[in-house]
Amino acid sequence: MHTLNQVNQPRRKLTLRSMIILVLIVIVAPLIPYSVAAVKEGLSNPNPGAQLWRDVRQRDGTVVGQTQARGVDSGILISKEGEQWRQFRMQQFTPYSAMIFAAVIGAFVLYFLVRGRIRIEGQRSGETIQRTTLVARYIHWFAAVIFVLLALTGLILLYGRWVLIPVLGPEGFSATAIACKNIHNYIGPLFLVSVVLLFFVFVRDSLFNFKVDTKWFLKAGGYLGGSHPSSEKFNAGQKAWFWVAILGGLVLALSGLVLDFANYGQGRILMQDAHIIHSISSVLVIAFFFVHVYLASIGMEGALEAMTSGDVDTNWAKQHHDLWYDEMKGQGGGKQDTEA
Amino acid sequence: MARMKFLCDAGRCIECNGCVTACKNEHEVPWGMNRRRVVTINDGSPGERSISVACMHCSDAPCAAVCPVDCFYTTDDGVVLHDKDVCIGCGYCFYACPFGAPQFPGDGAFGSRGKMDKCTFCAGGPETDHSSAETEKYGRNRLAEGKLPICAEMCATKALLAGDGDKVSDVYRERVTYRGASAGAWGWGIAYSKGKQE
Numbered sequence: 001m002h003t004l005n006q007v008n009q010p011r012r013k014l015t016l017r018s019m020i021i022l023v024l025i026v027i028v029a030p031l032i033p034y035s036v037a038a039v040k041e042g043l044s045n046p047n048p049g050a051q052l053w054r055d056v057r058q059r060d061g062t063v064v065g066q067t068q069a070r071g072v073d074s075g076i077l078i079s080k081e082g083e084q085w086r087q088f089r090m091q092q093f094t095p096y097s098a099m100i101f102a103a104v105i106g107a108f109v110l111y112f113l114v115r116g117r118i119r120i121e122g123q124r125s126g127e128t129i130q131r132t133t134l135v136a137r138y139i140h141w142f143a144a145v146i147f148v149l150l151a152l153t154g155l156i157l158l159y160g161r162w163v164l165i166p167v168l169g170p171e172g173f174s175a176t177a178i179a180c181k182n183i184h185n186y187i188g189p190l191f192l193v194s195v196v197l198l199f200f201v202f203v204r205d206s207l208f209n210f211k212v213d214t215k216w217f218l219k220a221g222g223y224l225g226g227s228h229p230s231s232e233k234f235n236a237g238q239k240a241w242f243w244v245a246i247l248g249g250l251v252l253a254l255s256g257l258v259l260d261f262a263n264y265g266q267g268r269i270l271m272q273d274a275h276i277i278h279s280i281s282s283v284l285v286i287a288f289f290f291v292h293v294y295l296a297s298i299g300m301e302g303a304l305e306a307m308t309s310g311d312v313d314t315n316w317a318k319q320h321h322d323l324w325y326d327e328m329k330g331q332g333g334g335k336q337d338t339e340a
Numbered sequence: 341m342a343r344m345k346f347l348c349d350a351g352r353c354i355e356c357n358g359c360v361t362a363c364k365n366e367h368e369v370p371w372g373m374n375r376r377r378v379v380t381i382n383d384g385s386p387g388e389r390s391i392s393v394a395c396m397h398c399s400d401a402p403c404a405a406v407c408p409v410d411c412f413y414t415t416d417d418g419v420v421l422h423d424k425d426v427c428i429g430c431g432y433c434f435y436a437c438p439f440g441a442p443q444f445p446g447d448g449a450f451g452s453r454g455k456m457d458k459c460t461f462c463a464g465g466p467e468t469d470h471s472s473a474e475t476e477k478y479g480r481n482r483l484a485e486g487k488l489p490i491c492a493e494m495c496a497t498k499a500l501l502a503g504d505g506d507k508v509s510d511v512y513r514e515r516v517t518y519r520g521a522s523a524g525a526w527g528w529g530i531a532y533s534k535g536k537q538e
Contacts, residue, residue: 052350052389055381056527068357069377071443077379077393078438078530086402086436157430161410170410174426177409181428185452262431262444263451272435 073267085272089279094158097283104287108294111223118300120316128311129328131233136201140307143194147249149187151286153180185260192253199246205233206242212323213239233324241288248285252278342504343418344461344483345532346492347512348392352499355380355390359491359500363394366462366490367479373443375459376491392491392500395420395441395459396531403433403442417483418505419461424477429453438530461502462489505532 055063056077064075073079132140156164157180164173213236215229221237222228229235234242258266258274296303302316317325355378363369363376376394381387397420404412404420411426412433422433431453434442444453464481467474474481482490492502501508 052381052387056391057530063381065379065381066383067377067379068360069374070372071374071377071440072434073440074374074377075379076440077381077391078527079440080438082402082436082438086406089406089432089436157408161408165410170423170426174409174411174428177428181430182449182452186449261451262453263446268435268440271431275435 072265079268081269081272085275088276093276093279097279098159100283100287101290104290108290108299112294112298115223117298120302120313121319122315124302124313125315127314128305128309129314129317129325130310131306131312131317132310134310137307137310139194139197139201143191143198146187146191146194147289149183150191151282151289153184154282155286156180157184188253188256188260191249191256195246195249195253198249202234202242203246206239208236208239212236228319228322230323231321233321235321237291241292244285244288248281248288251281252285255281341416341418343506344397344463344503345418345505345508345528346394346396346461346489347501347508347528349499349501349512349515350389350391352497353378353390353392354497354499356496358494358496359392362490362494363459366482367460369457369479370445373445373457375441375443375457392495393439393441393527394491395437395461396439396527397459397461398531399533402436402438406432406436408432413466415463417461417463419463419483421460421463421465421478422456422458423466424455424457425466427455429455431456439527459489462487 054060058076058078058080062076065077067074157177160173160177160180164176167173168176209232212230212232216231216236219226219229221235255274255278259271259278262271296307300320302313303320306312314325317328357378360374360376360378364374367375369375376392378390378392380390382389397414397418399418401412401414401420403422404410404414407422408430409426409428411423412420413423414420429444429452431442431444433456434440434444441458442456443458444456446452447454460478460481462480462482464470464474464484465478467477469481469484480490482488487493489502492500495501501511
């Protein structure tokens with residue numbers, strides 16, 4: 001037995017190997033002339049019909065044909081980007097943005113119920129200190145009015161089909177939507193002006209101070225318990241809002257201009273992209289805006305005065321912006337008279 | 341019920357623009373706007389082909405899906421129409437439409453878009469058939485007169501076919517099967533493959 005096996009094994013191996021080689025030759029050998037030709041000349045035998053439909057469907061990039069029509073993108077037969085834009089708007093942006101807004105508002109309702117209004121520690125002192133100049137307040141409210149109008153009209157145009165048509169009916173909502181579209185389109189360019197003005201008014205106090213602001217972020221501003229972290233004239237959260245408002249506002253304003261002035265004949269793809277950028281940045285800025293409004297109004301006692309009279313209570317200043325208060329006291333800034 | 345469809349045979353279209361002219365004349369489409377246009381691919385080179393394109397009255401119409409005021413509706417004949425009294429001229433249908441069908445008069449302040457205009461398959465709008473309001477806003481309602489769209493009726497080479505989808509595809513199938521025409525039922529995959537109506 002032993003000896004027989006030793007004799008048979010090499011023979012079996014040989015048979016197997018020659019079988020494999022034979023099969024490979026049968027499969028590979030006929031391909032050799034083709035591969036040689038392909039390497040040598042580059043085989044290309046396109047079907048002219050198939051190529052036409054590839055061009056029509058824009059499979060290999062944009063193909064613009066000749067046409068007598070003098071419209072926007074008239075030379076393009078099928079624009080595949082439209083379907084992607086539709087998917088973004090209907091399947092992603094509309095539902096997800098609604099969820100984000102609901103989550104932000106829900107979080108504040110919850111916070112208000114649990115924590116309540118943040119009161120001034122040790123009552124009001126009766127003494128005030130000037131926090132904003134008249135010019136800063138004017139510019140703030142100029143931007144605020146424009147922003148609220150734009151956000152409101154934009155949100156009505158976005159969700160109105162589902163929320164307002166059942167209430168107002170198609171014709172009623174159409175009248176509302178036309179008003180919203182016109183307000184949004186005509187006021188929009190002013191927003192760019194307001195963003196630039198806001199930048200110059202508040203940038204000096206919005207530059208991040210690494211040491212102070214990192215600490216503030218780590219303590220979450222003291223909003224979730226713990227002691228109140230030190231803060232300059234603007235705390236790190238306010239600085240973050242400044243940068244979101246300015247950078248987000250610039251992106252919104254510039255993408256908005258692309259959408260607003262359709263009379264310059266820009267193509268659909270550019271407008272779809274501008275719309276997507278406009279949508280995403282609007283959600284970000286509006287979400288931050290909710291935080292800002294909550295904390296400046298019902299969320300915190302003594303904060304709104306900074307933008308109404310411009311003078312805040314010294315105890316509020318000590319509690320929320322201690323470094324700024326110390327600085328102002330050192331300059332003899334306390335107990336000022338309000339300007340006219 | 342019929343399911344109205346357009347079919348442009350790219351093997352037959354000779355870029356005469358007869359359909360474009362007939363459409364503009366029939367509906368008195370204003371300056372600068374075209375409900376139908378002819379596009380030529382590879383103009384002047386081998387493989388040149390012309391295709392007449394307008395609203396294809398899609399089964400799952402992207403314009404209707406994205407409209408913020410929901411002004412589109414599909415008739416029993418499968419024709420996609422819109423209500424100009426409700427339209428706000430936002431341009432979203434133009435972003436979504438693969439065929440570039442929606443047209444806008446730039447008559448708002450600062451050249452902003454007016455109410456959208458597009459091919460109606462010669463079927464008018466939501467107003468009473470043949471009323472002056474319907475004619476003024478949407479052009480003539482030939483379907484209500486028992487006629488088919490003027491563009492296809494006028495087509496000299498019968499490249500552009502319009503009518504019930506089954507009949508249109510029968511005509512085209514006959515061309516391909518018995519008369520040796522090359523297959524080129526342009527845009528049908530995009531327009532009619534999705535949605536409930538076929």
